[in-house]
Amino acid sequence: MIQLALHEAHVNRLLGKAQVTYQDGCFVVHRKLPVGAATVVAVPTLEGRELVFYVPFDQAGVVGQVAKVLWGVISDQVLKQASPRLVAMGMPSDALDVSQVTYKGKKAGRLSLSLHRVNEWLARQKGPHHVAVEDLEFERDVVNVTLSLR
């Protein structure tokens, strides 16, 4: 096994200028809107063999409305930009899924990436060794990635 404990600061360096930061175990998405700007939290978790991000937006008042609008923007970008890119890389179209669910009793956006599909894709890559993602943990200041090598 290969285990990488990536410090929060390094995760943020890798995220670069994507208008996303990693804070306290969550991804914080910053977006400029036509009027002002908005921030939405995406809670990452591993469910079975799926990497899932929950974006709660069932909040009272203006914050909830802004989050709902921003989720609309994010889901639209995922469907129009991220999905085609993954397909162009050779990933099946069902690797990424976007839906609306109830998370901890509140309405939330749900974005999931199938690690099974990712690992199938990794196994098809050329090279002397094949890497597979075995586990992901999102701690307060560290992202733990466990990989296996075949």
Added chain:
Amino acid sequence: MQCPQCQTRVAPGKAFCTKCGTALAAQTSLLTVDRDTLNNLLQGMQLSPEGKLMAGPVEIDPVRLLKPELTLRWGGYVVSVEQLTLGADGLRVSLDLK
């Protein structure tokens, strides 16, 4: 953050590990590779049961192997190897990313 020596979780901002006293870099990531995986990756070399890197009968200093480039360039980032520890159970590397 996590102590690279004993893996104890230490509150962010602490300069030393609260358990073993190891000096903690402010921003360090940790890469660990277990013995089997490392031997799979090493070509022409093996990690001995004593935790020594061997090329046939010759022992190799892993730090010397990496020098003078303890700083690696990867995908537009600069990865600095802060600490490299080789033991019987595998490899442990503290990294900084710039």
